[in-house]
Amino acid sequence: MNNPIQTAWIIDDDEIYKYGFRKYVTIKGLCSKIVDFPNGSEAINFLKDSSNIENLPDVIFLDIDMPVMNGWEFIVAFEQIKALISKKIHIFLVTSCISYQDIVRAQNHPDITDYIIKPIDSQQFAAVFKGELIKTA
Amino acid sequence: MDLFDSCLFDNDTPNLAQIINSTNAGIWEFDANTKNVKWSIGFYRILGYEPGEIECSYLNFIDNLLYHEDRAFFLQIINNRTAKHLEIVHIRLLTRDGYEWFQSSTQRQADAKITGTIININHFKFSELQLATNNTFVVETNKLVKLGGWEIDVASRKLFFNNGALDIFELQQQPNTIDELICFFEPEHKPLLTTAIEDCIRIGRPYDLDLKLKTGKGHIIWVKIKAVANIDNYGKCVLIKGIVQDIDLAKQNENKLKSSLNIVNHKNERLQNFAYIVAHNLRSYVGNLQLMLNLHEESEDLKDQQEILSHVKSISTSLTDTIEHLNEIVKIDSEKNQEKTLIELDLLFKNIVNALQSNIQSAQAVINYDFSRCRYVDYLPAYLESIFHNLLTNALKYRDPNRQVVISCKSITENDHVYIIVEDNGLGIDMELYGDKIFGMYQTFHDNHDSQGIGLYITRNQVEALGGTITVESELNIGTKFIIKLL
Numbered sequence: 001m002n003n004p005i006q007t008a009w010i011i012d013d014d015e016i017y018k019y020g021f022r023k024y025v026t027i028k029g030l031c032s033k034i035v036d037f038p039n040g041s042e043a044i045n046f047l048k049d050s051s052n053i054e055n056l057p058d059v060i061f062l063d064i065d066m067p068v069m070n071g072w073e074f075i076v077a078f079e080q081i082k083a084l085i086s087k088k089i090h091i092f093l094v095t096s097c098i099s100y101q102d103i104v105r106a107q108n109h110p111d112i113t114d115y116i117i118k119p120i121d122s123q124q125f126a127a128v129f130k131g132e133l134i135k136t137a
Numbered sequence: 138m139d140l141f142d143s144c145l146f147d148n149d150t151p152n153l154a155q156i157i158n159s160t161n162a163g164i165w166e167f168d169a170n171t172k173n174v175k176w177s178i179g180f181y182r183i184l185g186y187e188p189g190e191i192e193c194s195y196l197n198f199i200d201n202l203l204y205h206e207d208r209a210f211f212l213q214i215i216n217n218r219t220a221k222h223l224e225i226v227h228i229r230l231l232t233r234d235g236y237e238w239f240q241s242s243t244q245r246q247a248d249a250k251i252t253g254t255i256i257n258i259n260h261f262k263f264s265e266l267q268l269a270t271n272n273t274f275v276v277e278t279n280k281l282v283k284l285g286g287w288e289i290d291v292a293s294r295k296l297f298f299n300n301g302a303l304d305i306f307e308l309q310q311q312p313n314t315i316d317e318l319i320c321f322f323e324p325e326h327k328p329l330l331t332t333a334i335e336d337c338i339r340i341g342r343p344y345d346l347d348l349k350l351k352t353g354k355g356h357i358i359w360v361k362i363k364a365v366a367n368i369d370n371y372g373k374c375v376l377i378k379g380i381v382q383d384i385d386l387a388k389q390n391e392n393k394l395k396s397s398l399n400i401v402n403h404k405n406e407r408l409q410n411f412a413y414i415v416a417h418n419l420r421s422y423v424g425n426l427q428l429m430l431n432l433h434e435e436s437e438d439l440k441d442q443q444e445i446l447s448h449v450k451s452i453s454t455s456l457t458d459t460i461e462h463l464n465e466i467v468k469i470d471s472e473k474n475q476e477k478t479l480i481e482l483d484l485l486f487k488n489i490v491n492a493l494q495s496n497i498q499s500a501q502a503v504i505n506y507d508f509s510r511c512r513y514v515d516y517l518p519a520y521l522e523s524i525f526h527n528l529l530t531n532a533l534k535y536r537d538p539n540r541q542v543v544i545s546c547k548s549i550t551e552n553d554h555v556y557i558i559v560e561d562n563g564l565g566i567d568m569e570l571y572g573d574k575i576f577g578m579y580q581t582f583h584d585n586h587d588s589q590g591i592g593l594y595i596t597r598n599q600v601e602a603l604g605g606t607i608t609v610e611s612e613l614n615i616g617t618k619f620i621i622k623l624l
Contacts (some may be wrong), residue, residue: 011213014421016448023445027435065417067581067590096421099413119424120431 004131040074186232283383359388
């Protein structure tokens, strides 16, 4: 099966969640390449570096609460550099908090494809990696 | 012929007697030697009688007509043989309708005779009494509501204070000019009043201000100053009429209420924040546990399963830690009423440094301290230990590896408050980005796996539980300075 999503990034400071995420994706065979970053800042630096053009992700799973640069700050920084990125990157906001404010904000943000509530909703995950959510978005 | 025979009783000639008799005044004459008395027609009539209807005698006048309380001073005038000038007194006389007020004028003549007049002043006296009563009422009422009045005559820019205003200003002598008046107000309120008075003079705008005043005795009180303009026919302000009211008590209560409301709001906000963060934090542990259990079910590889179990253990450990922290935070409020003890700062600090010896050595840090400016403090030892411990641990944790680590700690006293200052030359925090979050719960700013974002939150809670404050100054790559007002 040819996965529409080749590379997925996970930006999160929760090591255990990142481990579980990887493990889940590997067991399910959803995606072959997963790269993780401990916070938004390191991910932005990677995106800014033009030598990484071959290694850009198809989707980003972005946590909200992180030190150094949190999810929302990452979105702001991403808006500023997205013109320089040739590839369409889909961002999913991932959070264990179900703050109504965050949900509304995510739904109305043009750069955010959707939000996902932790830990892992297997159906939603399957849909994301099959590219279903991306197509409809 | 004397006066009475020639004029006052001569009804044939339209003369002085008739005129006098019709003026609502009575005239009398008294011979001090013979005790003989003569009354004019007007005298009888002013008392409500016809001439001859009552006995015209000295005794009748003194014993029956004159009110007994007024007798003493009236007799004194009659019997004072040395007096030369006109004596005027107010007496009460019994008329046909009862006692009424009269003005009595008495003049001693050369021949031991005394002449006098009486005029009915009952209406005048009543109004006067009424006025005095009203006035007393106003003064008393003004005193009760701590009210004073004042006026500014615009043309001369002169000020007038009434007694109430003097009382409020605690002055014997009133200020005479607008400038002198303004001098009594606190610096921050002077421009307000100056502008208000000038506007009132210029365009007649009334004003109502709450201002702080320093009285003649040096007390600082809140007063309400309210004024309106009196204008002439051309609309020009000629007089400013105003009141001043002492509203210090009300203002103090208002301020107390405001500050309690602030405290309550602040506490409420923190509680809400606390609940939100706790829920979020616990939720992420539960989420991870759920995730691991799912994976454990899905996975068939034994090695994977063992790995997953080891993660379950570490989640369990962190969850226990978190619950410990929460417990600690909840405990702060319940412990704050424990007995304070006099703590020797030097001793307590040395103990903390000893406890952190291995961390200090591995950071090769230099710890300086100076508690000479305030050696002792009355505080909860457990809190102070925790405060020092947290701040030192932070300073060590967020040190700049490229510099010799120097951490300084000192105590100072200022305005009866004890301050502890802990300063380091570590990584520093970007205050613009994180300034408001630094004491928040689970807020971490450095990419450091030891960071839990709980230490400073606990420190702040401990400091604030005992009524203190904690503030921070920091600069990236320079260092951080915590200033704690303990008491």
